[in-house]
Amino acid sequence: MGDLLVVKDLKTWFPIKSGIIQKTVGHVKAVDGISFTVHKGETFGLVGESGSGKTTTARSILRLIEPTEGEIYFDGINVSKSKGRKLRKLRKRMQIVFQDPYASLDPRQTVNSMLIEAMKIFGVTQSRSEAHERALKLLNVVGLSEEHLYRFPHEFSGGQRQRIAVARVLTLNPDFVMLDEPTSFLDVSVQASVLNLFKDLQKKLDLTYLFISHNLAVVHHMSDRVAVMYLGKLVELAGRDIIYNSPRHPYTYHLMAAIPVPDPEFQKKEVLLTGDVPSPVNIPPGCRFHPRCPYATDKCKRKEPSLTEKDGHWVACHYDIDFKSGEKQA
């Protein structure tokens, strides 16, 4: 398995402007130096609470938002330095499915013209009839049929709209698709079928996914490896089962313990975090998690831990904590 996407020390800051001359008075550090690699053919899950910078990360990779610093390599090509035609060529290979299918589809275009437009812009097909044929084929792939081709978005349900958004992405034959909370707008009974569709497509078309969600159960179901974000930084990255069953960062541990389990007989440990996520404008000094961390020491307040690896398991914590006994080692 090769590395398809390499992100190195990515930073995306949004300036806060104030006063008549719009002087920059501070920054919202939405993404503040994260590095990870996505292997070919895998589903890489990115989880975190709202405001942790998941969506900004995805958009920065596509350069829908200009990153402040850092490098992004897609299949060996430097995305952060690409411009014009070169960037467009790259974007054809990496696509995104947005969260809200009610906002991401043009209400005045039929499904047919939407799909054909995408193909025309990127020059995927030579003729109109070929484009039409391809549109029809893809509609079948995502579980819709010919009768849906000439309808407008308002005639579809949420689940169907998300399928159309997926079909539109597939028109370009991408290698890499970012799924940004693709089911959070859908009903529970429909969510399952869309998730299954993603899994099917991955097998059939050999796709690589970056799967973003705040729903930890859904990410667990979809991902091979999972990264946990907190306030613009990665705190832990490892294989799915390791992250969910034996996390090493205290934030991940508490996050996993907070997942509601659809089984009333499951005996849960009651471990609660105190407080809220701080604002990304005033990031706490030292380890970002220290104000909420029950294990925090003086060192955590002063020094920010770096993400270090041990057997493919990346953790950003000064200590090695045994959560059962509460013991910690430096």
Added chain:
Amino acid sequence: MREKNYILEVKDLKVNFHTYRGEVKALNGVDLKLYRREILGLVGESGCGKSVTALTILGLLPQNACVIGGEILFKGEDLLKKSKEDVRILRTNELATVFQDPLTYLNPVLRIETQLKEVFMLNKKLLRQAVIAQKAHGKNVTFSSLLSWKEELATEPSDLKVSRAEIKKMAKHLCVDILGLVKLPDPERILRQYPFELSGGMRQRTMIAMALARRPSFFVADEITTAVDVTIQAQILHLMRELRDKMDASTIMITHDLSVAAEIADRIAVMYGGNVVEVAPTVEIFRNPLHPYTTMLMKSIPNVKKPVKTLKSIPGTVPEMINPPSGCRFHPRCPFAMDKCRKKRPKLIETIERHEVACYLIGG
């Protein structure tokens, strides 16, 4: 015997909405019972009528809604037969709600103190009694001690003079106390703040405090954890469990998330297409789901503790409520649908002890 323990009984409730596209048949005969001091989880997908059921009980339906039939018995009295004013008074004294998005329901230009104090000031008589108890009997009045006060009220001596300032001071004291009860850190400071200065979790706690301030006997929590993060959700669910033991209130907890209901509810009612299709104690419904919709819904949600390769999805989509399917509204998506299901809606019947289900496959 058990009949006496119902605080609320909804019988065959039907509600329509007039819209320019036609009549939306939102509730199609809802049956629901709520015991004293229990948390009932009302679960269903969007548009199934969970919130409409709650709004109808609270008498807060919008102008274009119309109750066509049914009864809502609250402590034996039919709420639908009461005048609007009577229901309003009942809402201030007995019924309370917390909605999904706290920012919409808090006044953005008033400090938390002003808004919370207003709730306490509604009952000046109680505040006066509290001041007397503190002054004459040297009691330390807290909000928790007020909870057991309802009957005691009349017997307190009332010849003592109590000034307005003292009443206001007592209200402030109770504000601080109740914010502590919902586990907000530094209540004094929060009282001085405006809603926008609080985080989502803190706002939701403030809303819960405001709802509880009236010492309600019936409490609706409408998707209170949907807008907050998982770690905050765990905190709020924990708080709700604690409050259940402290307050003498019955709660309807509306949620679209079966796992949230599993965490907190004593019983779960599953709604689909404007009907309650299954009601049972939480453990029972997860062990032994009877309605095909409940069974399929449980298989369609991913469970971290019991991972599966592929999720079972329910074919089709949530029904259109303007032209809903005939008979059982689930029949177009049901793999076991029979002729009978298309013609007549099955009634909610008790099949096993305390386990009710509306399906012809079972018992009907």
